[in-house]
Amino acid sequence: MRVATAKESYAADQGLFKTDTQKVWFGLLLAALVLFPLHGSNYWMFLAVLVMINIISTTGLNILTGYTGQVSLGHAAFMAVGAYTVAFFDGRFDTPVLLNLVLAGAVAAFIGYLVGLPSLRIKGLYLAIATLAASVILGFIFLNWTPVTGGLRGLNVPTATIAGIELATPDRLYWLVMPITVIMVLAAKNLFRTRVGRAFIAIRDRDISAEIIGISLLKYKLTSFAISSFYAGVAGGLWAYLFRVVTPESFPALASIFFLAAVIVGGAGTIIGGIFGAVFMTLIPEFLKLAATAVVPWFPDAPIYLAPVRAIIFGLLIIGFLIFEPMGLAEMWRRTRRYFALWPFRT
C-alpha cells in the first residue's frame, strides 16, 4: 500500500516520473523491449515493429486531436508524405537513414503546417472535412506527380542501412524503430510539461478563453499541426523501410480513420492512451485472424467471412467505447492503478 505522494518542490510534482514505482516500471518496460527480440519469431517481430510505427503515428495525432482539440481526418496522408520522402531521398540520393527520417518528418511537418492554415477560421467538424479534402488533394499529387512519386506504380525503397549493416528483416529493423519510438513518446510526454504543451491544452479546453489570456491561436494551432505531422512523417518513413514500397494506395483515407479510432479507443489526451490505442487497434485484426483459424474445424467457411466480421467488430468497438467508456483504455488503466494504490480501501 502506497501511503502518500507528497512532493517538496514544484519541479518534483511536474516530473516525468512522479514516484519511484513508476521509474521501476519504466525500467522494466525498457528491459522487456530490449529482451523481446531474443524470444520473438519473425512474425512477432514484424508485428512489434508495425505496432511501434503505429504508436508513433497515433501519438502524433493525439497531440493534435487529443491535446489541441483539432480533429484531423488527414493523418494518414501525412504518413504518406513521410514515406514518399524517404523513398525519394534514399532511392535517388542514397542519403543516410537517420537523415531521411528527419527529412520525412520535416517535409510532413511543413505540409501539415499548410493544411493547418484554415484551422483559424474553421473549427470542429468543418476542419475535419477540410483535412479530409487536403488528404484527397495530396492523394491526387501522389498519383499524378510521376517524376517524383512514381505515379500509380509507386516507389521502391532500398533497404535501410546503418553503419554498413543492412536492416532488411523486421528483427533488425526493430533496433532502429524501438529507440525512435521510445524517444518520440517520451518527447511527447515532455512536451506537455512545457509552455507550448500547456498552450495546446488551453486551446483545446476553450479556444476563445485561451486567446484572451494571451495565447496566440494562429501560432500554437499551426505548431500543433506541424508537430503532429512530424510524428506522422517519421512513422511513415519507418513504414516505408518496413514494407519497402510506397504506392498511392498505401495510405487510404480509411487509415486516417484507423488512427483517429486508435486515439479514441486508447483515450484522447493521454500519452499512454495513444500507446494503448495503437497496440489494441493493430493487434485486434491479428487476434481475429487467429480466432478464425481456430474455429475452422467447426465452421469451414470461417475465413471467407473474416473480412466483413472484422469490419463489424471494428465498428462496434469504436461505438462501444464511445458509449460505455468515452475516456478509453487509459481510463480503465487509471482505475486499475487507483485500485492498487488505494488497496485495501475501496475506491
Place this chain on the structure above:
Amino acid sequence: MAIEFIDIVETSLAGLGTGSLMALTGVAFVIIYKATKVINLAIGEMLMIGAFVFYGFSAGLALPIWASVPATLVVAALIGGVIERTMIRPLLKDNPVSVFMVTIGLTSVLIGVVELVWSAEPRRLPEFLPQQPVLLGDAFIPSKTAYSFLIASAVMAVLITVFAFWRGGIALRATATDRAAASSVGIDVPGVFSFSWMLAATVAALAGILVGSVGGISSAMGLFGLSVFVVVIVGGLDSILGALIAGLFIGWLEAMVGRFLGGEFKLLATFSILLIVLVVRPYGLFGTHEIERL
C-alpha cells in the same frame, strides 16, 4: 479538341441527373443534422444498405416493384430508428466529435453487414425504370438518369412542402432552433429525434434505389456519400435549400470535369471547391452562422 455545344448540353444534363441524387441524399443528411446536430458520416452507407435491402426484396424474394419499394422504405425506417435509439441517443449530451466518431464506426458496421449477407461483389438491380431514352431537343439523355432526376425532384418537392406546412415538419424545425423551448411548448423532442433519423434513412434508401438502378450496387457504393458530404458542406450543413442547389452544382461540376479533363480530376475539383468555400464562407453558402460566446 473542339468541344461541341451538344456535348456540353448532354454532359450538363447527365451531371444534373447525378446531382439531383446527391441533393436528395444531402437532404437526408440535413434532416438529421437539423434535428439532432449530428454530422452523419454514414449517410452513404445508409444509402447503400437501402439499395441492398431493395435488392434483397426485388431480386432475392422476387417481389414485384410496387411491393418491394415500400417494403424497403419500411425496413430503412426501422434501421434508422434502431440506430438512433441504440447509438445516437445515449451520446447526444456528449461532445459532437464523439457522435461523429460513432457514425464512422457505424460506416464500418454497415459495410460489414452488407458484405456478410450479400458478399462484396458488385450486383445489378432488376430493371424497373422505362428503357426508352429521353430526347430533349437534340440532346440525348439516358432514361435512367432522366427518370431518377424526376423522381428525386418530386420527392424533394414533397419534403419541402411537408416541412413548411405539416405539424411534424414544424416540430422538427422548432427542435432544430431551440430544444429546450420546443420541449416546453409540448413538442416531444426525443420523438422528433427518432422521427428525423427514420425519415432520413427512408430518404437515403430511396436515393440508394435510384443510384443503384443507374450504376449497380456494391459494398463500396457508400463512397457516393463522400461527394454528398462535399455537397452539404458547400451548401451549409443545416440548409435544405443549400443541399439542393449545391447538389445540382457539384453533380454538374463533376460531370463536366470528368468529361472534359478526365475522371481522375473529379475528386480534385470537388474538394478544391470545398476548400475554397470553407475558407471564404466557413458555414457554407446557405448555412447558419453560429455565434460563439464565452
